[in-house]
Amino acid sequence: MGAHAIKTIEDVGRGATGVLEYAGGLAMLSVESAAFIASLRVRLKETFEQAYFLGIQSTVIVLLTSTLTGMIVSFEAAQNAVSYGISNVVGGAVTFTTSRELGPMLSAVVVAGRAGAAIAAELGSMVVTEQIEALESLGLSPIRMLVVPRLVAMIVMMPVLTILADIVAIVGGGYLAHTLAGIPYDTFTESIRNYGSFSDFWKGLIKAAVFGALIVLVGCYQGLSTRGGAAGVGRSTTGAVVLAIILIFVTNFMMSLILFR
Amino acid sequence: MNFARIEGVTLRFGDKIVLQDCTLDVKARAITCLIGLSGAGKSTILRLLNGLRTPDSGRVIVKSTDLATLKQRDLVKFRQKVGFSFQFAALFDSLTVGENVALPLRENTKMSDAEITKVVHATLESVGLENAVEQMPSELSGGMLKRVGFARAVVNNPELVLYDEPTTGLDPIITHVLTDTIKRLRRQLNGTAVVVSHDLDSIFVMADYVAMLFEGAIIEYGTVEEVRRSANPIVQQFLQGSEVGPIPL
Numbered sequence: 001m002g003a004h005a006i007k008t009i010e011d012v013g014r015g016a017t018g019v020l021e022y023a024g025g026l027a028m029l030s031v032e033s034a035a036f037i038a039s040l041r042v043r044l045k046e047t048f049e050q051a052y053f054l055g056i057q058s059t060v061i062v063l064l065t066s067t068l069t070g071m072i073v074s075f076e077a078a079q080n081a082v083s084y085g086i087s088n089v090v091g092g093a094v095t096f097t098t099s100r101e102l103g104p105m106l107s108a109v110v111v112a113g114r115a116g117a118a119i120a121a122e123l124g125s126m127v128v129t130e131q132i133e134a135l136e137s138l139g140l141s142p143i144r145m146l147v148v149p150r151l152v153a154m155i156v157m158m159p160v161l162t163i164l165a166d167i168v169a170i171v172g173g174g175y176l177a178h179t180l181a182g183i184p185y186d187t188f189t190e191s192i193r194n195y196g197s198f199s200d201f202w203k204g205l206i207k208a209a210v211f212g213a214l215i216v217l218v219g220c221y222q223g224l225s226t227r228g229g230a231a232g233v234g235r236s237t238t239g240a241v242v243l244a245i246i247l248i249f250v251t252n253f254m255m256s257l258i259l260f261r
Numbered sequence: 262m263n264f265a266r267i268e269g270v271t272l273r274f275g276d277k278i279v280l281q282d283c284t285l286d287v288k289a290r291a292i293t294c295l296i297g298l299s300g301a302g303k304s305t306i307l308r309l310l311n312g313l314r315t316p317d318s319g320r321v322i323v324k325s326t327d328l329a330t331l332k333q334r335d336l337v338k339f340r341q342k343v344g345f346s347f348q349f350a351a352l353f354d355s356l357t358v359g360e361n362v363a364l365p366l367r368e369n370t371k372m373s374d375a376e377i378t379k380v381v382h383a384t385l386e387s388v389g390l391e392n393a394v395e396q397m398p399s400e401l402s403g404g405m406l407k408r409v410g411f412a413r414a415v416v417n418n419p420e421l422v423l424y425d426e427p428t429t430g431l432d433p434i435i436t437h438v439l440t441d442t443i444k445r446l447r448r449q450l451n452g453t454a455v456v457v458s459h460d461l462d463s464i465f466v467m468a469d470y471v472a473m474l475f476e477g478a479i480i481e482y483g484t485v486e487e488v489r490r491s492a493n494p495i496v497q498q499f500l501q502g503s504e505v506g507p508i509p510l
């Protein structure tokens with residue numbers, strides 16, 4: 001075997017070890033956080049602050065992306081449906097895709113970009129300025145003080161954001177189907193009633209809660225494992241967003257297979 | 262009697278060996294000053310003493326307990342009784358000065374808010390910052406940050422206080438005040454302190470014992486007088502701040 005091949009194998013080996021190590025670290029963080037939550041040692045003040053900062057302050061951007069996407073999906077479906085003479089399915093189709101996939105996914109991706117980055121950057125700079133060590137030196141757990149409030153906040157807020165996203169996407173969809181494709185509001189709502197399902201809706205919210213947890217755990221893990229100054233914080237932050245988005249897509253794929261089969 | 266002991270500790274960062282078979286006694290109810298070149302591993306030794314770092318080999322013993330044998334929960338309890346004044350202050354930048362200093366009391370004691378406010382005020386007063394309670398760390402100068410970090414480390418009267426360069430970068434007056442405060446607190450609380458410092462004048466004023474760290478080990482240890490009279494040329498060169506001598510630049 002050539003030296004090149006050996007080096008490649010070594011690189012792959014190191015990469016695989018790195019991935020396992022990362023997954024292990026992430027799992028440890030999840031377990032420790034869950035233990036604090038299970039024993040009800042959640043700091044309420046910080047949790048509300050984070051719910052406001054990570055959740056409420058993401059509302060506008062979530063509403064914007066969901067409205068636009070809901071409208072355009074509805075518009076395109078409506079155009080085709082009208083030409084096939086099946087305008088009565090448009091409302092149902094929009095509701096179906098939104099509540100199962102688009103609502104939770106889009107909101108999560110947008111929030112990953114905003115909240116995931118914010119979390120990784122904040123915790124990362126706390127690492128490089130020794131604030132994490134300072135917490136530990138006071139006998140305080142960074143997981144309890146920093147991770148758990150964010151985690152609880154997002155597990156609650158992500159479904160709330162998704163409910164809003166679902167609503168504006170469907171309402172916006174109905175509006176565009178009416179104004180641009182001439183589908184009457186009555187037909188649209190009738191279709192929602194006929195084809196939409198409540199279980200799709202709450203299963204979408206379960207997804208949202210899981211995505212919320214993912215975003216926080218990845219952001220916190222990236223932040224807490226930051227090494228090396230401002231450049232390190234930059235790397236952690238980018239990594240947090242990229243990884244959270246990838247995990248959201250993968251998890252969504254698996255959860256859809258499980259929930260909607 | 263020893264309050265703590267670092268025993269045959271070796272510690273690496275990657276390939277770099279920072280401490281090699283290092284042994285240091287920290288005498289109870291005394292101030293031990295740790296001196297040494299920049300990058301010698303002084304801050305690392307302080308972190309060993311409160312379990313923020315674990316040695317690759319060797320033991321760190323505090324009050325007859327090997328820190329490595331402590332369960333996570335006991336380590337947490339232990340740290341609550343050890344104050345750490347960080348080299349770069351390490352204040353929580355989302356909290357005000359007052360909240361920073363109050364944190365150890367708020368989290369680890371059952372004191373009432375009124376009591377906490379009183380103690381925080383008094384502690385900040387002792388470092389000349391009683392007017393900064395409401396300010397955010399980002400509004401303070403480097404020296405002020407350092408004094409707040411100092412206040413946070415001592416506010417709950419810990420039995421062991423680790424000071425990492427408490428007076429570096431401070432003006433002569435406040436340096437004098439802090440040096441006095443370290444001595445006074447040690448006496449009042451009947452506690453133990455380890456001070457890392459480059460400020461030889463302050464060291465000679467406050468130290469009961471001086472230890473010099475060089476190339477991973479303690480090469481000189483004794484009272485101020487003993488260390489001053491050391492026959493070791495490395496120690497002499499260091500104390501005189503001379504560029505000629507055995508220490509490679």
Ligand SMILES: Nc1ncnc2c1ncn2[C@@H]1O[C@H](COP(=O)(O)OP(=O)(O)OP(=O)(O)O)[C@@H](O)[C@H]1O
Pocket residue numbers: 274279297298299300301302303304305306348
């Ligand atoms: N987290 C870390 N990762 C890698 N190397 C480290 C780390 N912390 C310290 N070191 C290395 O260990 C050595 C000792 O560092 P330490 O901070 O203990 O020195 P010091 O004696 O406190 O120096 P100074 O007087 O400049 O504060 C240095 O060479 C430093 O590069």
Ligand SMILES: [Mg+2]
Pocket residue numbers: 303304305348425
């Ligand atoms: Mg140092």
